[in-house]
Amino acid sequence: MKALIRIGALLIAVAGLAAMIPRPADPAVTELADSVIVAGAAGLRWDDVNATDTPTMWQLALHGSIGALSVRSARRVTCSGDGWLTLGAGNLARYTTAPVTQQCPPLDVEIDRPAGPTDGASATLPELREVVNDNRTLPWRAEPGALAEAVRCTSAYGPGAAIAGARPYGRIDRYSENAVFDNACALSIVDLGEISGNAAQRKANAKQADATLTAFLANRPERSLVVVAGLSDTVSTSRLHVAIAQGPGYLGGWLTSPSTVRPGYLQLVDLTPTILAALGRPAPTQLFSGGAATRTDGRPGDLTKAVARLADADREATVQRHVGGRFFFVLTVFELLLFVAIIPLLRRARSQKAPRRLFRAAEVLLVAAALSVPAALAADIVPWWRWEHPTLVFALSQLGFLTVVTTVVSLITWRRGRRGTLAPLGGVAALGAAAVAFDVATGARLQLNGVAGYSATSGGRYAGIGAIGLGVVVAGVLLGAGALAQRFTRSWRPLVIAAVGAVGVVLVGSPFLGADGSGAVALAAGVCTAVAMATGGWLTLGRFIWTAGAALVVTAGFALIDLLHRADQRSSVGRFVGHVQDGTAGFLFQRIGESDFATAVGSPLTVLVIGCGLYTGFVLLRTWGGLKRVLGLFPTVRAAFAGIAVATGFAGLIEAVGFNILGAALATVTPLAALAALRVLDHAADKTPADDRPSLAGVS
16 A cells, blocks of 8 residues: 555656646747837827827837736836836836825936936936835845846936936936937837826827827837837726837737746836847846747737737726626625525434425535636636626626536436435536636636636736636645545555646646646645545644655655756746745745735635634534534545645745635635535435445544
8 A cells, every 4th residue: 555655656746747848938039139219108008009099109019019018016006117117127126105096196207417418418316226225125126227237328218218227326328308319329218108097188198109109210220129018007906008019020929928928918027138138138137037028929910909809808807806806705705604504404414304405405505606616717708898897797607607517517416325425525626627727728718817817917927827726726636536536445545646636736737737836836745645644544743744755855856847947937936946046035935925915814715714714613523513424434535625725725825825725725625515514414324335434433
């Protein structure tokens, strides 16, 4: 038996290493430009760009590469100064600590210029030294002025451009208030103004910005790269913005980057290394958090359709936050009320005094609760965000999918006898994991900007598996493996769980699929825990030491393989090891801790985690609650529960998402645990097979 356990551990390790095979990088832009022109406009979105009002931007987009720009900075709301400073730092930075309510404050920049003619002369930002010192105290350790330091000469036109083009000590090589291109430096940065206000005001601002750009490009050199970007938000709601690159290496197609690996998406921090790559300048990778943008094919031939797709993505990402918050709030309230409502059934199930219709209705509702998150994922097949009342349309879509799937699952799993307990427990959980796996295998379209996924405006993830999806997969893989292993003889159960777990590790960790290295490590630790407990008993000290050792070996293998990859292809595991090597791990832990706290405080799933914990401890684990009997009858299920706790707890800590992963897992696991308790109590008088009798000691 120990040999099979060792084989299982080896299987998990091999699967983990297979998951680290790097994704082929998009071809780098090898065609250099003689000069780069960066034109930025705060608040510029794709619904502001069209052939009539912004003809110059439209022509650049027609002949260049385009994408949706996420303008994340070191502040929750990226206002104009923060966006320009992040461009100049190549890393998440903040320009001011002033609070933001509904609107961003106007950009106020003090610029010292010499007396006499000032156009084309150098200038100074006296407050930049203070800004630099402030950013050095932040977890991202941004260095404002890194872009200007990496090139020989920078010309800045306008106050925003002055922030991006200044060196760390505040000097601007060449500065002018007038946007008249002089081609004096290889890098020119121009401030096109701000796009804000109501529809009419935005239209007028966009026209003015395009007119400024048209005049500036009148003397554009032949081999120059033009980058147009909406560098920041103007209100407290984050949006996706314009990104256009037109020139050598960027002629058609979508923009993408190593930080997003999603065609059509890039981050603000990607623009800085893109500029240096176009000029053939080395990028200080220790200072920059992004990667040089590349172009990919697949863009529609009609620019109108391509722009409409990017504008539609912005609408979906914007609405998703509100609808997602409401969905998880309703889900939390529904599950907690359902748990309270079935307490009388649990107390009466063993005596079979509960009405059968009421018993059956409770089972159906518990199955529906466990499938709510996968149904929310499927609901994104319907473009609910395009309707006037998106919350209502999403709710109807989600309930429609949930009703159909719950009906089918309930009919299939309605079996008499104690063996029928595992049918919904493993089957429903595995079905949820299969839904996430299908989405990941087809490009994770449903998770991108989806209610049960992640938003491109938050800047955390753009492809692969998200925190909610990871929780569902962990629950599905381990519960499904536990239910399946219970059908085998005791000696083969560890190998069955290891085999199913290995598939899950590949699904989560592979750059071609989930692209979540730290999530794969956490799942591997959970699978090792379940394998150690699969033959019965609890997690003793010896088993814990063995599990910790196996998980440590898998983690070390992940890290070593990951370090062999290029820096821009490393997973979160490799990046963590890199932080340890360069001595910045302390700042990383600070950032993770702050993010964990903020997410835990603001997420409805935190309430669900607390509620599920109290319900399990004070109801399901009571002598009449039934869960003790489930854990005694089915040792592989007990092992799966322990593995889920280990995997989700570990993943939640290292991925800086608070209790969201654990909450998503418990949204599936707790209803199924209650359902299993109901069923096992209902069939308490059934004869127990000899194979399971030894594990019933001490179970009432």
